[in-house]
Amino acid sequence: MRNWFKANRSQLGLTGLAFGVLLLLIVMVLMAKPVAAAPQSQDEQPTDESCLACHQQEGMTAQVGGEPLPVTIDPEKFSASVHGTEDIACVDCHTNITGFPHPEVTASSRRDFTMELYPTCQECHLEQYEKTLDSVHQRAIAAGNTNAAVCTDCHNPHTQPRLTxxxxxxxxxxxxxxxxxxxxxxxxxxxxxxxxxxxxxxxxxxxxxxxxxxxxxxxxxxxDPTSNSFRNSVPALCADCHTDETLMKQYGLSTNV
Incomplete structure (x- = not known):
């Protein structure tokens, strides 16, 4: 037996070394901390798909000041709208929505909710928004008539087609x-x-x-169509068309009016 060990000493040494290395690797693997998955960014915004997962349900409403507010969005109509074709995302307008549940709506009525949201339009349509500030509608609002028209009364942001x-x-x-x-x-x-x-x-x-x-x-x-300035401008308004000889000739009308 002693002679056998002497004859195989080198082979046994290599085997022991290999076993030792393997044992060391096993210990290192067991002691190593697992690599954590990269956390999802807290700043990541909801996608349109995640919004529509709920908001495409028919008959969906939210309570605003005790009034039911329809919040169902037709995905096809939105996709065909000017906002949809321009890739305007839900959260581009609904900037306070970062996840679910949504922030509490504090508006006292559906109309108050509209009045709180419509100034968002100026983020993209500043020129048009600033013009409305000098309109008869805005003056009515300033005087307390919140039923006067605002942007979203004329342009439904979820279905508005391209106008120009x-x-x-x-x-x-x-x-x-x-x-x-x-x-x-x-x-x-x-x-x-x-x-x-x-x-x-x-x-x-x-x-x-x-x-x-x-x-x-x-x-x-x-x-304001009831103002003196508007009344005085009426003849010039009519003249825009009725002094156009080419246009009037098509309809057999005289420009001598």
């Missing part, structure tokens, strides 16, 4: 036709009068030459 041609900036034909219906949400009686007029009837027939509400009253900086 991207290359020319001109109002699209379908947008022109929709203008009176938009104003009719508040001014229904005047809308009926306009619809029965030669201008309104022609517009409904698809005539793009006739004036709509905004041609006479402006768009965002709408003036």
């Amino acid at each position: 041609d991207e290359s020319t900036g001109e109002l699209l034909p379908e947008a022109r036709v929709a203008v009176p219906q938009t104003c009719a949400q508040c001014h229904s009686t005047i809308y009926e009068t306009y619809s029965d007029s030669v201008h309104g009837a022609a517009l409904q027939d698809g005539n793009q030459d006739v004036p709509t509400c905004i041609n006479c009253h402006g768009v965002h900086n709408i003036g």
Whole structure:
């Protein structure tokens, strides 16, 4: 036996060394701390997909000051809207939403909720927003009439289609036709009068030459139509079209008015 150990001493040494190295590796692995997964950023914003996972459910409402507020969003309509096509995310407008549950709504009514949110529009539409500050609508709000129109009363942010041609900036034909219906949400009686007029009837027939509400009253900086300044400007407003010889000739009308 002694002779066998002498003959195999070198082989036994190598085997022992290998075993020792293996044992050391096992100990090191067991003692090593597990590598933690990278934590999710606390600043990560909810995606549109995560928002719509809840908000595409039909009939979904939230209580605002005891009033039910519809909060269902149609994904297809939003995707087709100008905000959807421009990749405006939900949290770009709803900046206080960072996760679920959402912050408590403190508005006392649905209208107060609208009044709190609509100034967000100026983040992208500052020029238009600043014009509204000099409008008859804004003056009514300043006087305490919170039912006067704000941005989102005319432009539903979740369904608003594109209004102007991207290359020319001109109002699209379908947008022109929709203008009176938009104003009719508040001014229904005047809308009926306009619809029965030669201008309104022609517009409904698809005539793009006739004036709509905004041609006479402006768009965002709408003036007070009962003011003396507006009344004095009426002849010039009419003259914009009725002194255009090329335009009037198409309809057999004289510019000598």
